[in-house]
Amino acid sequence: MMYGKGLKDYVEQVPGSRSGSLFSERTLYPYVTGTALVALVYRDGILMAADMGASYGSTLRYKTIERIKPVGKHSLLGASGEISDFQEILRYLDELILYDNMWDDGNSLGPKEVHNYLTQLMYNRRNKFNPLWNSLVLGGVKNGQKYLGMVSMIGVSFKENHVATGFGDHLARPILRDEWNENLSFEDAVKLLEKCMRILLYRDRSAVNKIQIVKITEEGTTNFPPYSLKTFWGFESYENPTAGEEGLW
Amino acid sequence: MEPSLNDLNEPHSMGTTIIGVTYNGGVVLGADSRTSTGMYVANRASDKISQLTDNVYVCRSGSAADSQVLSDYVRYFLHQHTIQLGQPATVKVAANLVRLISYNNKNMLQTGLIVGGWDKYEGGKIYGIPLGGTIVEQPFAIGGSGSSYLYGFFDQAWKEGMTKEEAEQLVVKAVSLAIARDGASGGVVRTVTINSEGVTRNFYPGDTLPLWHEELPAQNSLLDILSAPSPEPMST
Secondary structure, three states: OOOOOOHHHHOOOOOOOOOOOOOOOOOOOOOEEEOOEEEEEEOOEEEEEEEOOEEEOOEEEEOOOOOEEEEOOOEEEEEEEEHHHHHHHHHHHHHHHHHHHHOOOOOOOOHHHHHHHHHHHHHHHHHOOOOOOEEEEEEEEEOOEEEEEEEOOOOOEEEOOEEEEOHHHHHHHHHHHHHOOOOOOHHHHHHHHHHHHHHHHHHOOOOOOOEEEEEEEOOEEEEOOOEOOOOOOOOHHHHOOOOOOOOOO | OOOOOOOOOOOOOOOOOEEEEEEOOEEEEEEOOOEEEOOEEEEOOOOOEEEOOOOEEEEEEEOHHHHHHHHHHHHHHHHHHHHHHOOOOOHHHHHHHHHHHHHHOOOOOOEEEEEEEEEOOOEEEEEEEOOOOOOEEEOEEEEOHHHHHOHHHHHHHOOOOOOHHHHHHHHHHHHHHHHHHOOOOOOOEEEEEEEOOEEEEEEEOHHHOOOOOOOOOOOOOHHHHHOOOOOOOOOO
């Protein structure tokens, strides 16, 4: 029983999502954004990598943001795009997992189910012209079955053995297509991901040199400590590129 | 050159400099005092650091109206929350309330905030809530248009585990540097220090701030300079 207005009345809701409002809303552009994400299936499970940066326009504003988070017991969610929308998606998933646990029936939502939920979420928001401005990567292992999928902000959804978002789509996927195979060991998988992340560091303006790698296997999730990658600049042609040809770059 | 309406790389810049810094035992919040409407300075002594509860304050930047209304709502709800809880609200709860309203009204609001305070569970904490409603807990946060000039400064000058005095000096120095270069920031530097002992407000008028490059000491009049005695001739 409430006197006067409660918090809900002052918080504008997305039409149809909870108590509807009369405004038609549309998200026009993102503000605080995370860049590329790369993930692959390897022998024991899924490996996902992202840098820990969040940009504000062209400023590299935040440098220790975790863009890969565990979901329930069996999945990992990585996101690029608007961080506030990612944080909201994590809240939705918290609720989903909570209700799942409350059944207390020994069952738990696996990566396939979470991927489906996210697909519905993203596609329905897209239909209302109010997207969650993210590219999501959902990976996990349940009962020995490895799963890796992606959902874009317009609701395009698929599963694959290796995925990448943003710049990674252009720079990392060709490398993964070439070098991925069914039986990658953990070490090979890490090296492959690092190869991709290094290229992104060289060529993606919004990349930040602090990498978060997370592994998920049947046993569970392992968060590796953040670290920085070495970069290589010692090419002869890098040292004096315009010698004899002033004005060129 | 006409700025493109759909230039995804340029977020809206906001007239202000705001800072929040944690130190060993609490937080120091700082801000400039300029409120502008276009090129005119509407208020040269505004107070951009508003109280949410006894132990939590918020630095406001961006649209003055939006940030005032948002902090008014949060103050109202935090007051109720405190009564229901039976003890002071935590900084985390205050920050998340700010985020809730910021995020759910992202299309209409244009305000970036820094929430800072002290509670008995987590000590001094700073939360940055930029445009869009992302919430980020940080050891220090900077915001507003003046903050563009401070990223490099903080990269170099920030260190973990400062004392209260060091933190306050850092904040004052930083706001003063931003004021020197950002047209939308100016006036006085206000700070609010929050720790287990309570809250202290400080006020640093423009003439007490250090001088930076190409800035001259203030004089009452040219006439004072002219009538000053000429310097003594040098002798070995």
